[in-house]
Amino acid sequence: MSGGGALAIAGAVRSGERSARDVVEEHLRVIEAAEGDIHAFNLVLADEARAAADEVDRRVAAGEDPGPLAGVPVALKDNLCTRGIPTTCSSRILEGWRPPYDATVVERLRAAGAVAIGKTNLDEFAMGSSTENSAFGPTRNPRDPSRVPGGSSGGSAAAVAAGFAPLALGSDTGGSIRQPAALCGVVGVKPTYGGVSRYGLIAFASSLDQIGPFAATVAEAAVLLEVIGGHDARDSTSIPQPAPAVSAVLDEGVDGLRVGVVRELMDGIDGDVAAHVSRAADALSAAGAKVEEVSVPACVYGLTAYYLIAPAECSSNLARYDGVRYGMRVDADDITAMYGATRAAGFGPEVKRRIMLGTYALSAGYYDAYYGQAQRVRTLLIRDFENAYGDFDALISPTAPTTAFAFGAKTANPMAMYMSDVCTIPSNLAGHPAMSVPFGTGDDGLPVGVQVMADALAEPTMFRVAAALEEAAA
Amino acid sequence: MSEREASGAGALDGARYEIVVGLEVHCELRTRTKLFCGCPNSFGDEPNTNICPVCLGLPGSLPVLNRQAVEYAMRIGEALHCQVRPSIFHRKNYFYPDMPKDYQVSQYDEPINVEGWLELPAGKRIGITRAHMEEDTGKSTHMGGAGRIGDATHSLVDYNRAGVPLVEIVSEPDIRSADEARAYVSELRAILVATGASDGKMEEGSLRVDANVSVRPAHSATFGTRCEIKNMNSLRSLGRAIDYEAARQVDVLQAGGRVVQETRHWNEDEGRTSSMRSKEEAYDYRYFPEPDLVPLVPDEAWRESARCALPPMPGERRRALAEAAGTDPASVALLVELDLDGLVVEAVAAGADARIALNRAANEVAADLEGARRLSPASFAKVVSMEAAAKLTATQAKQVLAALLAGESDDPEAIAARRGFEAMDTTALEIVIDEVIAANPEPWERFKGGDPKVAGLFVGQVMKRTKGKADGKAVTSILRERAGGG
C-alpha cells in the first residue's frame, strides 16, 4: 500500500511537506508492480499525471490554494470523458475516439487539485456485474485474483483496493459502484439522482445513471462527493443545490436515528452475507439507533422493472454508435449494411442482448405492456420508499447477495448475473442515495458489504450511518 | 398501381369528389442559438462550423433547453389560439446519418400547444391540432448516382442545422382545395413572421410544408385513405402537388382501385408524386420520454409575457383596416400583407377619405414599397384630403403621390404648387361642359337616352378644352346632373 489515504496526502501536499509529484511517482510504482496481475486500467495516464502533479506543486509553491484534494491520485472509470484522452467504455466500437471535452466531474477534480492517474476497466458500456464483459479482458479482484471484482465499475473498485489510487470514480445504474465496492472491500457511493452532473458520462440508461466515489474509507468518500457534487447547468437533471455537506456530520453518531432493515432484500441472500447484515443492525442498535425490520414491498419487482427501463434507454443511447461520425466503421455496400456490420463487430454480446431487449420493449404495441408497466412499478416503488422513510431515517440491506464469485461462474446464465444487482437496483429506480460499506469478511475470507440507503438528498444521514458501521467493523 | 400521367393531371371531377387536406408545417425559429446548445443558429455558413459536442450528439453530451425557443413556441401557440400547456420531450428513434444521435428530440403526446385555429382571409377557420417543439436534423448531400441515399457512392453531411429549433404546426384535415392550402400557408407564414418567431423564408427552408391529401365522394361523412406528400418548396408547388395527387387518387378510385396509405415524394420538374415508402415500411419510432430533459412547465407569468409580446396578428389588422376604410377584401388583404395597413388606418384617423385612401394605398403606394418607407401617414392623409376636396384631380393626386414616394418633398401642397396644379372650381367646369353639350346636340340626345358609349366623347372634349385640369369624376357627375335635369 502507498503512503496514507487521500486526506493525509492532500494535507501533506497542501502544507508543502510532500510534493504531488512524489505522490504520483509512488502510485505509479505500485501500479507498475501489480497492474499486470489485476488489470484495473484500460490506460494508465503516467505522463499526464506527472504534468498535473507538477501543476499542483507549482500552485503550492506560488502560495495559491491547490484545492482540497491537492495531489491525490484518482482513477476514472473509462466511461467518463477526458479531453484528448481515449475514452472507450471498454468497447471496440469507440476505438480511436478521443473526446474533445472533459466531463464536469473531471473538471471539478482538477480544480480540487486531484490528479487523474488512469482510465479504469468496466463491463462494456457499464452493462454487467463482473467486469467480464469488457472488450479488453477482465479485471481481477485484488482480494483474490481468482475472483471477479464485481461490476460494472470493477476497474475502479480494484484500483482502490489494490492501492493504485486512494480514490476512484465509477458510475452506478443498477449497482455498478456499490456491488464492486462490496466485492472488493471498499466504500462505494451512489448519490441522489441529479446530485452529481452526468455531463461527460457516456450514457447507459440516462434516468438511472449516477457518478459516484470509491474510497478506502467513508471520510475519504465524503470529501470526494463534496468535490464532484452540486449543480451543473450543463445537465438539465442536475439538482439546483450545492453538494451535500457530508464530511462535517461523520462524527455525529447514530444515537436516536431510526434504521430499517429491508425484509424483501434479505430474501434469497447467502446465509453468511445475511448474518453480516444482522450483525450490522446489532452494531447500529448498540450505537444508539432504533433498528427494526421494515417492508418495502415493491422491491421485489425492482429487477424486472430495471431490465425493461435500462435496456430501453440503452437501445436509444447506443444508437449513435453507427460508424458515421466517430469510432469504429466497417465498410459495406450501402448505409444500412454499414450500420449492421459496424454494430455487429463493435458491440459485445451483452450490449447486443440489451439493445435487442430495449428495442423490443419500446416497439409499437408493446410499449405499454413493458416500458409503461415498468414505469408504473417505479412509481409504486417510490411510494413504498416514501412510506418507509415516514418511519425511518435510513434503511440497510446486503449490498450484493454473495461475496466475490469466480470467473465464469455466471457468464453462461445472464439471469444469474442480473441477480447480483437485486439489492442495489431499487435505489436507482427511486433516484435515492445508497452506499456500500465494508463490514468484515465472510467464511470464504472475502469482503462483505452492507448497503445503507436514504431518502432523496438525505446523504448526510446516510453517511452518519455508514460511518457508524465502519467504526463498528474496525 | 396506375400512375397518372403528369401531363394528364387535370382538374378534379369536382361534382363527384371532394379534396381533403391537412398540412404539417415545420417552422425554424429565429433564435440566436440552437435548441439544446450554444451554437449559432445561422443559415448559409461553411459546413460543420456551427457545431459542438451537444449538437453532434457526442458520447456523454447532454441537452439544455433554449429559453428563447420556448418563448417563441408559446408566442406561436398564443397567436394560433392554442391552449399553451405543460409539456414533455420524447425521443423519436430511427437511424439516419444526418441525425447525430440517431434519434430526434421532439414533443409527442404532450406537446406545448394544442387545439387552436387559424382564420383564412376569406373568413374560414382551419383547426390547429398541435404546434410542438423539436430539433432539426443536419443536411446530407448524396454524391454520385441520382442524388438519393440509395444509389450514392458517398454522402457528405453538414451538421450546422442539426439542433436548430423547430415548431411543427399540424392542421386539422379542414382544407378543401389547393387554393385553400396556399391561403393557409400564406396566412400562417404571415402570423409566424408577426410573432417574431420566424423569417418565413420558404426558399431557405425556414418553412417546410408536408401535405396529407385524400379524396372522398362529395357529401361523404368519412375520410378517404390519405397519402403524405413531401418536398414542396414553394406555395406554387404545394398547389400543384395537391391538385396532382388528388387527381391521381380519383383516377385510382374510378378505375375501381384502392388508395394505398403511403408517403409520396413531389417531383417539381416532372410535376408528379411518386411513392417513397408504404405504411408497412414506415418506421417504428419507438417514442419514449427523453430522460435527459425535465418536464417543461412555464409559469403563468412567463406565459403572460409571451402573450404580451405579441403584436396584432394579420387577421386583427385586416378587421381594423376594414373597419376604418371599408370592406374591399382583396385590397384589405393586400395592404396587410404589404404592411401598409397602418398608413391607411392612420390617414383615416387624421380625417382622410377612407375610400380614396384605401384605393391609393392599394395601387400607387403598393407599387412602390421602397418609397412607401419614406411616406408619412400625415403627408398621405394630406394628399388624399386634397383629392377628396377636389383641390386635385385623380390624375394630379397620383402625380403628387408619386413625388412623395420618390422623396421629392414631404409636403403635398408644395409639390402641387410647383406643378401648377389647381383644380378648376365647379362653376368654371360647368361653363365648359355646357359649351361642349351645345356643340354636340346629336350625341347629347343619345347620352340622355341612356347610350353609355357617348359618355367618353363628352369627357374627352371637356379634358381637351381644360387641358386635363378637370376631374374626370366631377365631369361625369355634372353630365349626369344635366341629363337628368333636361
Ligand SMILES: [Zn+2]
Ligand atoms: Zn452545438
